[in-house]
């Protein structure tokens with residue numbers, strides 16, 4: 223039986239930013255899916271007629287839709303792209319940046335980061351050893367690191383101190399600090415004793431301001447509503463246990479089908495997506511049946527789950543392979559307890575094999591990493607493992623650009639080098655189609671027409 227397709231699309235990026243700004247100003251929340259189109263401070267829509275026009279010259283470009291174009295020129299006016307490739311050869315421009323023998327690409331997208339997490343502090347220690355202010359300040363530093371490594375957009379899968387990601391997103395959008403464009407989870411929804419239960423301390427200790435546990439359909443519904451009231455862009459729900467947790471094991475389903483269904487139903491009312499953390503097979507299938515947008519990690523996809531994903535035009539698999547390699551190899555240095563390194567080592571048997579079978583089946587996959595478990599800025603290390611496990615270089619790049627933009631509902635604004643989209647552009651030396659690890663060494667970053675790394679316009 224095929225599940226009914228729900229065609230929910232999040233509000234476009236600019237409108238979402240405007241809504242976030244209104245919320246920050248204490249204005250009444252937008253009542254419908256069409257919030258007032260007020261520009262967010264620092265992200266004013268510039269008039270291409272008046273904005274400075276900059277030509278970027280490069281040997282080649284990869285457009286994010288699977289095409290290599292030579293030479294790789296781009297014309298940018300203000301914060302948007304106005305022409306690409308041959309059309310951008312001889313413009314009347316105010317300045318130029320000649321990058322030489324490089325490949326330019328769309329800014330990369332990571333669908334699974336934890337920007338407010340500090341590497342080395344295990345998340346189950348966060349509530350008793352750190353403060354929300356620390357999470358926000360580390361988040362600011364991590365946002366810049368992530369941006370300068372070439373990731374101009376992220377979907378952040380949640381802080382341990384609730385809503386610090388909402389504040390981080392809002393100050394970036396307001397132009398106060400540099401960082402990637404963000405969609406944030408706010409306060410992930412977890413069952414008691416499950417993957418997102420950070421209260422791994424004495425039962426006589428409590429952190430009254432933190433309430434992220436929800437059990438039963440009514441509590442899950444209330445958690446989703448509270449989350450969106452407080453500024454989340456999507457719902458993150460933990461459908462199964464986790465590797466990096468003292469809670470129930472990763473293979474076990476954590477939420478019932480009914481609880482998952484109500485989370486998705488309530489999130490859809492807000493016109494938003496649900497992302498499900500899911501390792502074990504039954505939890506993955508339950509999340510797909512419930513109608514989540516993404517199955518994150520997806521470590522133990524069996525043939526039936528792959529078939530369900532192939533049939534769906536709504537739900538996508540977002541593997542996180544690098545974290546599954548680095549934790550068994552260097553988990554102790556990352557502050558991961560021994561028992562959880564053991565869980566990760568066990569899960570290694572499944573992760574890469576699952577990805578290979580998904581590639582053989584021709585599954586469309588999003589790009590995620592779990593950065594924050596490992597060093598922020600190392601997100602691009604995910605590419606090489608994907609190529610080693612059967613994805614072509616070009617397909618891996620498309621996954622981290624236009625496909626991930628589509629999964630976020632931001633395909634009109636980011637994810638490819640096309641006229642009309644934000645000028646989120648990066649450059650690497652040489653050609654990543656010959657050596658995918660070139661993406662680990664991004665030499666130039668532009669977001670919204672502003673350079674954050676490397677050469678600035680001359681002219």
Ligand SMILES: [Zn+2]
Pocket residue numbers: 334336379592
């Ligand atoms: Zn995660």
